[in-house]
Amino acid sequence: MSAPPTPSSSPPSRPTVTEREARQVAEAAREQDWRKPSFAKELFLGRFRLDLLHPHPLPADQDVQRGEEFLAKLRDFCETKIDGAVIERDARIPDDVITGLKELGAFGMKIDTKYGGLGLTQVYYNKALALVGSANPAIGALLSAHQSIGVPQPLKMFGTQEQKDTFLPRCARTDISAFLLTEPDVGSDPARLATTAVRDGDGYVLDGVKLWTTNGVVADLLVVMARVPKPEGGKDAAGGMGGITAFVVEAASEGITVENRNAFMGLRGLENGVTRFHRVRVPAANRIGPEGAGLKIALTTLNTGRLSLPAMCVGAGKWCLKIAREWSAVREQWGKPVALHEAVGSKISFIAATTFALEAVLDLSSQMADEDRNDIRIEAALAKLYGSEMACLMADELVQIRGGRGFETAASLEARGERAVPAEQLLRDLRINRIFEGSTEIMHLLIAREAVDAHLSVAGDLIDPDKTLSDKARAGAQAGVFYAKWLPKLVAGPGQLPRSYADFHPSGHPDLSSHLRYAERTARKLARSTFYAMSRWQGRMETKQGFLGRIVDIGAELFAMSAACVRAEHLRVKDDHGREAYQLADAFCRQSRIRVEELFGRLWSNTDDLDRKVVKGVLGGAYEWLEEGVVDPSGTGPWIAEAAPGPSRRENVRRAIG
Numbered sequence: 001m002s003a004p005p006t007p008s009s010s011p012p013s014r015p016t017v018t019e020r021e022a023r024q025v026a027e028a029a030r031e032q033d034w035r036k037p038s039f040a041k042e043l044f045l046g047r048f049r050l051d052l053l054h055p056h057p058l059p060a061d062q063d064v065q066r067g068e069e070f071l072a073k074l075r076d077f078c079e080t081k082i083d084g085a086v087i088e089r090d091a092r093i094p095d096d097v098i099t100g101l102k103e104l105g106a107f108g109m110k111i112d113t114k115y116g117g118l119g120l121t122q123v124y125y126n127k128a129l130a131l132v133g134s135a136n137p138a139i140g141a142l143l144s145a146h147q148s149i150g151v152p153q154p155l156k157m158f159g160t161q162e163q164k165d166t167f168l169p170r171c172a173r174t175d176i177s178a179f180l181l182t183e184p185d186v187g188s189d190p191a192r193l194a195t196t197a198v199r200d201g202d203g204y205v206l207d208g209v210k211l212w213t214t215n216g217v218v219a220d221l222l223v224v225m226a227r228v229p230k231p232e233g234g235k236d237a238a239g240g241m242g243g244i245t246a247f248v249v250e251a252a253s254e255g256i257t258v259e260n261r262n263a264f265m266g267l268r269g270l271e272n273g274v275t276r277f278h279r280v281r282v283p284a285a286n287r288i289g290p291e292g293a294g295l296k297i298a299l300t301t302l303n304t305g306r307l308s309l310p311a312m313c314v315g316a317g318k319w320c321l322k323i324a325r326e327w328s329a330v331r332e333q334w335g336k337p338v339a340l341h342e343a344v345g346s347k348i349s350f351i352a353a354t355t356f357a358l359e360a361v362l363d364l365s366s367q368m369a370d371e372d373r374n375d376i377r378i379e380a381a382l383a384k385l386y387g388s389e390m391a392c393l394m395a396d397e398l399v400q401i402r403g404g405r406g407f408e409t410a411a412s413l414e415a416r417g418e419r420a421v422p423a424e425q426l427l428r429d430l431r432i433n434r435i436f437e438g439s440t441e442i443m444h445l446l447i448a449r450e451a452v453d454a455h456l457s458v459a460g461d462l463i464d465p466d467k468t469l470s471d472k473a474r475a476g477a478q479a480g481v482f483y484a485k486w487l488p489k490l491v492a493g494p495g496q497l498p499r500s501y502a503d504f505h506p507s508g509h510p511d512l513s514s515h516l517r518y519a520e521r522t523a524r525k526l527a528r529s530t531f532y533a534m535s536r537w538q539g540r541m542e543t544k545q546g547f548l549g550r551i552v553d554i555g556a557e558l559f560a561m562s563a564a565c566v567r568a569e570h571l572r573v574k575d576d577h578g579r580e581a582y583q584l585a586d587a588f589c590r591q592s593r594i595r596v597e598e599l600f601g602r603l604w605s606n607t608d609d610l611d612r613k614v615v616k617g618v619l620g621g622a623y624e625w626l627e628e629g630v631v632d633p634s635g636t637g638p639w640i641a642e643a644a645p646g647p648s649r650r651e652n653v654r655r656a657i658g
Helices: 019-029 039-044 061-081 084-090 095-104 122-135 137-149 152-158 161-173 294-305 308-330 342-371 377-402 410-415 423-434 440-451 453-463 469-490 513-543 545-573 578-604 608-619
Strands: 177-180 196-200 203-214 221-228 243-250 256-261 272-283
Touching: 039 377, 039 440, 039 513, 039 545, 061 095, 061 122, 084 410, 095 137, 122 137, 122 308, 122 342, 137 152, 137 177, 137 294, 137 308, 137 423, 152 161, 152 243, 152 294, 161 221, 177 203, 203 221, 203 243, 221 272, 221 294, 243 272, 243 294, 294 377, 308 342, 308 377, 308 423, 342 377, 342 545, 342 578, 377 423, 377 440, 377 545, 440 453, 440 545, 453 469, 453 513, 469 513, 513 545, 513 578, 545 578, 545 608
Parallel strands: 177 221, 196 221
Antiparallel strands: 196 203, 203 272, 221 243, 256 272
C-alpha cells in the first residue's frame, strides 16, 4: 500500500495557552442555552420544582417488554458464559465472550432498530450495564465506552444520514468503537490539544498521540478529536474555520499504531492503550459536524453518556448489599451475628439506603432522558459525581465488614476452601469511576459553572475585567432587575408550611414529607449562600474551588433525597415493596441531612486559605525535610511521556476480535 500524501503543512507544536484562554475554550464548547426545564438548575437557584420529578415518569409498555426480554437473555449469558475470575486472572476478556455479546446484540443496545440495533431506552440500557458490570466491571466499561461515548452516540446526535447508514450497522453487530480525546499532557484542558488534522485535498491527515484510549486496543472504529489549523483569513475555500474537530477513523488505517496496552490497579480486563497517528489519511466525509465543533460534540454526548457510569455504581451497590447481608448473618462475634452489632449494622444501613437512593437518581434521570422533556445535563453530571463517590464508600465499607477476608483476594479465599468473594477487587475496580469521564474535581467545577449560569447571564459583565464601563453599567441594571425579583423569593416557601407535600406521608409509613420540606428550605439556603459568595468574591469566585465543590455536593444530596422520596412514593402506589421503600428513603434522607449540615458548616468554616499557604510551601521546598527517612521505589523516566508527532518505533499491539 502506498504512503498517504504529505500534508500541505507541518503539524504545529502543542498550543501554549493561558488559564484565561483555556477557560474561554471550555466556555465556548458548553451548551449555553436552556430550552427545557431542569430540576437541578432550578434547585441551585433556590426553586424546588418537585413537579418536574413527581409523579415519577414511566416508560412505555413496549419499551418495558423489549427491555425485559433482553435483560433475561443477558442475565443467562452472564451466568453461563462470563467467568469474572478468569478475566481477573488473565487480565483480558476472552474473545468468545466479546463475540457472544456481539451476537446477543449487546453492542447495539442504544442503536436504533433500523440500523440493526436493539433500540433500548436509556433506562434499560443502564439496567443492562448494571447487570453485566456485576459479572465483571471491565465488560461494563467495554460496552459503555463503545455506546455512550464511542461512535454510535456522536453519530446519533450529530452525524449525517450517510454516516449513520455507513457506521451504525457495523457498531450494532460487528465493530467495536473507542473515543480518543486525552493525550499524555492533556486531560481536562483540551485547549492544549496537540493532535492535528491538516487539510489535504478531499480529506485530512492526522498526526499525534492519544492516551488512555478505552477500547482502543481492540477497536475497529475510533472517534478522534484533533485540531484543524485555522486558515489564513479565518476561513478556507471550503468554508472550514479550523479548531478542535471530531472524526470517525478506521482503526486499521495505515499509520495508526497501538503502542501500549495499559495496566491499572483495577479493571484488569480493560482494553485501554496508547495510540499514535502518523500521517493517517481520513476522508472529509468522516468528519462529524463542522470544523471546530469537536468539543461541543464531546460534551453534549457526555450529557447523557455519563449516566452509564452510575449505572454500574448501582450494580456495585446491589452486590455490596447482598454480600454484606449474607456474610454478616453468618459471621458471629460475642454470641450474635455481626450485623446485630451497631458498629457493623450502621455500615449495612448505609449501604442499603445509599443503593436505594442511587438507583432512584439513576432511574429518574434515565427516564427523563428518554422522554426528552427536561434538560438533564446537570442531573446526569450529579448522578455521575454522586454515584462514583458513594459507590467507592460502599465498597470500602464492605471490605471493612468482611474484615481480613475483605482484604484477601477471591483466588486466595477459594484456594483455602472459602467462598471466593472479590470484595477487594470491587474496591479497586470502582476507584477509577472518580476519575473516568471527568474527575470528581472537574465535575465539581463543571456543575458549579452550570449552577451559577443564571447569575453570570445577568451579572457576568460586572466581574469581567475585559468589559467596558458602559458594558458594566448595562450589566448592573440587568442584575438589579433580576435580583429585585429573585432575592425576596428565597425568604419563604412551602418548606415552612407543615402540611406541604402531604402525599408523602401516607398512613402507616415514615414521614417523607418532612424531608421534602427540608429539601425545599435547604435549596433556598443554598441559593442564598451562593449569592453571598458571589457578592463577596466576585471575579475571584472561580478560584474558590473548595467552596464551589461543597455547594455542588449539597445540591447532589438534595437531588438524591428528592429522587429517593419520589421513587418510594412511586413504589408505594404500584404496591411494589412500598413500605420497605419508604423505610429506605427515610433512612437515606436522615443520613443525607447530616452530611448536608456538615457541608454547610464547612462553607464558611474551613482551612481553604491555610491549605493554599501550605501548598505554596510544599511546592517551594519548605517542607522537604519532612520527606526524609524513606526510600522512593519509583522508577526512572519522565513524569510525562514524550508525545511528539512522528512515526512509531514500537510494535503495534492492536488485536482484532473474532
